[in-house]
Amino acid sequence: MLFDSSVRRELWRSFIGTLVVLLTVVLTMVLIRILGQATKGAFAPADVSLVLSYTVIGQLPILIALALFVAVVSVLSRLWRDSEMVVWQASGARQFNFVAPLLRMAWPVLAVVAFSTLVARPWAQSQTQVLKYRFEKRSDMARVSPGQFQTSSDGKRVFFIDSHSDGQHTGKNVFMVLTDKGQESVVTAREGQLRVDKESRYLVLNQGERTQTDLTTGDKTLSKFEAARILVGEVVDPQKLAPDVRSLSTHALLGLHNNKDAAGELNWRFGLVWAALNMVLAGLSLAAGNARRNSNWNLVYALLVFVVYFNLLSLSQNWVVQGKLGWLTGLLLVHGGLTLGALAVIWWRDGALLPGQSVARKTGPAARLKTKGSQA
Template identity: 75%
Template sequence: MLFDSSVRRELWRSFMATLVVLLTVVLTMVLIRILGQATKGAFAPADVSLILSYTVVTQLPVLLALALFVSVVSVLSRMWRDSEMVVWQASGARQFSFLRPLLRMAWPIVALVAASTLVARPWAYDQTEVLRHRFEKRSDMARIAPGQFQASADGKRVFFIDSHSDGQTTGRNVFMVLTDEGTESVVTAREGQLQVDKGMRYLILNNGERIQTRLDTGEITSAHFDRARVLVGEAPDAGSAAPELRAMSTTDLLADRSREARGELVWRLGLVWAALNMVLAGLALAAGNSRRNSSWNLVYALLLFVVYFNLLTLTQSWVTQGKMKWAPAVLGVHGGLTMALLALIAWRDGAFRMLGRRPQEARA
């Protein structure tokens, strides 16, 4: 009882500290990336907080698995380094004896990884796509904030308006920079209004001037106009956008027989199994010797994590390309690693050496 409670208590402390550090790092990196995308017009600046929260949810399964792995390796390595493991082994505890407290501590985290991978992660991707699509459906004129420069969705136009009017479909004091086929045009107009005609979006400009420059020759032409119509792109069609596989629910993936859907399913199921394998890997690789100041076991553990999660992505690619079936990909990679780790733990316990002894040596 004391053995289980002490190990689990230390594991939980290490796990929470590691998770806080990882979340802080990931939040900082994701926030910088999202702010950069917002400035390029990928989504509305007002949706930055929502996009940030959804992105963290999509990264949560990997963060939980990594925090669990780091906590197991760090706690068991400390026990070996401080000779605490020797005390437990002298009391009759073997390597397999640590499986019980490790699994009792890890099962809520593995369950959370499963819930976030199979349910929360697709939902977060779907909500992110809804926000992006809703922003793309808005006109280029409507997405512009008065007094701020804003790039169009395709990046070929830069807009600036002084003020909105008429339900944000009309802008006053419009400034545009258009780049297309070796020419750059600077257009200014007193007023601009967006119209949709036969599935295409046009910007109707009134009382303006157009200065066009050929980028290869530097030739400049200028023209004044009372009314002009500028094509700004196709009107977005909500029904034409195909659903992204990452945003599909797990039940829909099970019903979909395509190779792409099977590849995504392999990634989700494999990540849940990987979280469990991380516990076994931490137990198998954390062994050390207090008389030797060596950290090679930590290097091996880090190497295993990197290779394993890259293999997880690689098996998804193999299934998508039709090189492997989805069931052998899951059972072969993750099941094979589970058996290998259990065999390594048994070898550290001396089970294979006991089997190799002669009967008379065992009696002696």
């Protein structure tokens, strides 16, 4: 009982500390990248916090799996380094005895990984897609920030509205340059309003003038108007778009038969959940050391295994998308192989795989001391 509780308590402390550090680093990196995308017009600046939240939700399963792996390797390596593992082994604890407390500690974490991978991540992807599409397809008037020049989504129009405008439905002192089919038009108006007619958006300008130039001949035409209407876009419902497979729910993906992209996404999602379990077993098999050698090579090897393993996860997804493997076959080949390999290494460390190793242990110093005592 003491063995089980002490191991789990230390694992939880290490896991929470590692996860906090990883979240802090990832939040900083993601925030910088999202702010850069917002300045380039990928989405509305007001949606930065939402996009940041959805992105972190999408990255959460990998972060949790990595934090769990680092916690297992670091805690067990410390037990070896401080000779506590020798004490547990002298008390009769084998490597396989650590599997039970590790799984008791890890099952809530694995449940969170499964929920975030199969449910939360697709939902976050769909919400991010809707936000980006709404910003890209909204009207040119809504794309303009008051007091700044802005190019339309098709690159044919340049807008400027006065800083006193609301920037959504009404613009004051509108300036617009339109270039299309060898004609360049410069339009100025005192006021512009956005109106929707059926499935089209129109910009209604009041009290303005238009200077049209033929780019081929250089001829110019000047005209004034009290009211003019310019088509600026179409009204499209984002819910009617063909969604990305990453934004589809797991239940919907299971219903898409003979779809290679859907099969590849299923392979990635279920593989990530299985990978989190494998990280626990791999951490136990890799965390072994010698108290006489103070080195952290075990952690380096463990991180290398993590990088290679998750690259294999992406590679297996590509194989499934290309039709080289079925998604269930890919799961069994990559993740089942690592599970068997980790269990085999643990078995070997316990001396069950090599029978001669147990004999060698019996002929060690303790056995020789026992033999001398019996001879005396």
